Amino acid sequence: MSEAERRRPLTRIGLGTTQLLLIAALVIEGAGPIYWVFKGSISSTQESLRHPLALWPEEAHWSNISTAWTSLDLGRYLMNTVVLVGGSWFVQLFVAVTGAYALSVLRPFYGKYVYAAVLATLFLPGTVSMVSLYLTIQDLPLTGGSIANTPMAVWLPAGAHAFNVLLIKQFFDGIPKELLEAARLDGAGPWRILTRIVLPMSRPILAVVSLLAVMNAWKDFLWPMIAITDTDKQPLAVALPRLADTSDQSLLIAGMLIAIIPPVVVFLVFQRQIVRGIAFTGLK
Amino acid sequence: MSTPTIPRESLPAVAPAPVGKRPLRVNRLRAGSRHIAPALFLLPTVLVFGLFSWWPIIRSLVLSFQQTNLVEPATWVGLRNYQTLLDDPLLGKAVWNTVVFTGLALLIGFPLPLFLAVLMSELRRGGGLMRVLVYLPVAVPPVVAVLMWKWFYDPDTGLFNEVLGKVGLGPYPWLQSADTAMTSLVVEATWAGAGGAVLIYLAALASVPTELYEAAELDGASVRRRLWHVTLPHMRSILLIMMLLQVINTFQVFTEPFVLTDGGPEDSTVTVLLLIYRYAFVGGDYGSAAALSVSLAAVLAVLSAIYLRLTRTWGTK
Numbered sequence: 001m002s003e004a005e006r007r008r009p010l011t012r013i014g015l016g017t018t019q020l021l022l023i024a025a026l027v028i029e030g031a032g033p034i035y036w037v038f039k040g041s042i043s044s045t046q047e048s049l050r051h052p053l054a055l056w057p058e059e060a061h062w063s064n065i066s067t068a069w070t071s072l073d074l075g076r077y078l079m080n081t082v083v084l085v086g087g088s089w090f091v092q093l094f095v096a097v098t099g100a101y102a103l104s105v106l107r108p109f110y111g112k113y114v115y116a117a118v119l120a121t122l123f124l125p126g127t128v129s130m131v132s133l134y135l136t137i138q139d140l141p142l143t144g145g146s147i148a149n150t151p152m153a154v155w156l157p158a159g160a161h162a163f164n165v166l167l168i169k170q171f172f173d174g175i176p177k178e179l180l181e182a183a184r185l186d187g188a189g190p191w192r193i194l195t196r197i198v199l200p201m202s203r204p205i206l207a208v209v210s211l212l213a214v215m216n217a218w219k220d221f222l223w224p225m226i227a228i229t230d231t232d233k234q235p236l237a238v239a240l241p242r243l244a245d246t247s248d249q250s251l252l253i254a255g256m257l258i259a260i261i262p263p264v265v266v267f268l269v270f271q272r273q274i275v276r277g278i279a280f281t282g283l284k
Numbered sequence: 285m286s287t288p289t290i291p292r293e294s295l296p297a298v299a300p301a302p303v304g305k306r307p308l309r310v311n312r313l314r315a316g317s318r319h320i321a322p323a324l325f326l327l328p329t330v331l332v333f334g335l336f337s338w339w340p341i342i343r344s345l346v347l348s349f350q351q352t353n354l355v356e357p358a359t360w361v362g363l364r365n366y367q368t369l370l371d372d373p374l375l376g377k378a379v380w381n382t383v384v385f386t387g388l389a390l391l392i393g394f395p396l397p398l399f400l401a402v403l404m405s406e407l408r409r410g411g412g413l414m415r416v417l418v419y420l421p422v423a424v425p426p427v428v429a430v431l432m433w434k435w436f437y438d439p440d441t442g443l444f445n446e447v448l449g450k451v452g453l454g455p456y457p458w459l460q461s462a463d464t465a466m467t468s469l470v471v472e473a474t475w476a477g478a479g480g481a482v483l484i485y486l487a488a489l490a491s492v493p494t495e496l497y498e499a500a501e502l503d504g505a506s507v508r509r510r511l512w513h514v515t516l517p518h519m520r521s522i523l524l525i526m527m528l529l530q531v532i533n534t535f536q537v538f539t540e541p542f543v544l545t546d547g548g549p550e551d552s553t554v555t556v557l558l559l560i561y562r563y564a565f566v567g568g569d570y571g572s573a574a575a576l577s578v579s580l581a582a583v584l585a586v587l588s589a590i591y592l593r594l595t596r597t598w599g600t601k
């Protein structure tokens with residue numbers, strides 16, 4: 001819509017109304033359900049059932065959250081989640097950075113074949129090899145042991161993420177070659193050039209890849225459920241549906257709240273970077 | 285790529301023989317490290333992709349012609365796994381359900397984010413707040429989103445029937461009836477996924493050159509015509525890519541039918557991936573599960589190929 005059109009009084013009223021309606025709809029659609037989980041977590045189960053539409057419980061049971069924490073053992077599952085997410089983040093970043101550095105800066109003659117093989121996996125959805133990946137972690141080639149039921153079973157496959165390699169390599173490709181050449185002539189080795197020049201220049205892309213890696217690892221469900229069958233070692237996302245069948249509704253909702261808070265807080269804190277990152281990765 | 289490494293201290297090459305040896309050794313060392321360093325840096329990528337991506341992909345293909353129980357060595361069974369699939373009455377149902385899910389998700393979930401993005405970019409004000417609100421559902425872990433909607437969908441005490449009851453509608457069975465279960469899943473999935481698409485469209489909309497709009501306006505084109513003739517053509521490639529990605533993603537729908545309905549009622553929400561999961565991790569029939577995985581991959585690959593070809597011809601028009 002153009003400036004001239006915007007100035008027309010009728011259009012302005014129309015736009016203002018639409019704006020208010022849209023924001024109201026988005027508040028209900030986006031924040032509403034999360035608020036509802038919060039409300040549900042501090043209401044007693046009976047009250048949730050009796051007055052499902054009340055905006056605030058007659059009596060706020062803040063103790064629900066601590067009761068859920070201890071009786072459902074949520075601390076343990078949350079810790080498991082943090083360990084899985086942290087390790088997945090590290091492995092993803094380590095593999096993508098070293099790989100992209102070799103492919104973009106060091107450029108061995110076989111690099112293009114490795115890159116092609118990495119990119120090829122973009123076109124094959126991960127779920128397609130899920131069953132054989134499960135058999136692979138049961139009996140790992142080379143080392144020959146099983147890594148099922150250990151964090152390794154989630155960390156290492158997370159590293160095979162072609163999109164990260166693609167994004168970071170494209171960023172490295174944009175670093176001026178003269179700069180790297182100058183460092184090389186000054187006698188800097190590959191490791192030094194990576195840590196002193198390339199990485200400090202790549203903070204924006206590393207931030208984007210890190211945030212997406214953490215958010216995705218936090219959301220992961222199917223693979224952790226398959227790879228980690230020992231209930232004591234499962235992350236929150238895998239434990240919750242199992243707990244849903246056996247626990248009191250208000251305690252389960254308190255558990256859901258605990259699972260929602262960390263990713264939502266991460267999103268609210270880093271929303272600028274995340275929004276930019278998604279727009280950026282989507283347009284590539 | 286790299287320049288010949290002549291150590292600079294050796295350039296004034298007037299030094300006698302004993303010194304002359306040193307540059308030579310350094311040269312050889314450097315030449316060696318020139319091959320070793322790239323290999324070392326590529327090692328993590330090759331190992332991780334090799335073990336957890338390339339090998340499992342090949343192994344899926346091999347496994348689809350084998351039978352294994354994880355204890356004894358696998359035996360070759362030819363096409364028997366594929367025969368098992370074809371004999372399974374659930375297969376047709378699962379394929380049909382998956383196609384219905386994908387189709388409904390396209391119908392509901394594809395235009396909605398585009399509409400929201402156009403609206404948001406036209407309104408201009410409050411963009412930051414709207415972006416946060418729109419993306420908030422995507423930040424909720426899918427399992428929690430699904431459990432949340434299960435609670436909302438509850439036919440007796442759920443939020444939806446309560447609200448609709450106030451205006452005299454319902455109660456609706458939502459997940460409890462074979463007629464409405466699939467649509468209920470699609471609505472949940474759209475809520476959970478639309479935010480990401482909105483952000484991508486907003487970025488694409490911002491990249492449409494404003495001169496185009498001004499030119500169209502001078503020619504007397506209305507808002508609707510400008511949207512149709514300027515905005516959408518400009519976004520054609522991103523729209524097509526997003527559609528392809530959505531089809532590929534929705535074909536692999538799992539969490540929703542697994543947690544919300546476990547395939548029911550009356551198998552109305554059994555999807556292909558749920559069937560793969562059941563073959564492998566409920567029935568222990570890894571061979572048939574692999575055969576179904578390979579078939580799914582083949583279908584998705586063919587779809588992508590046709591699609592990419594089409595988009596290339598459209599794109600050049």
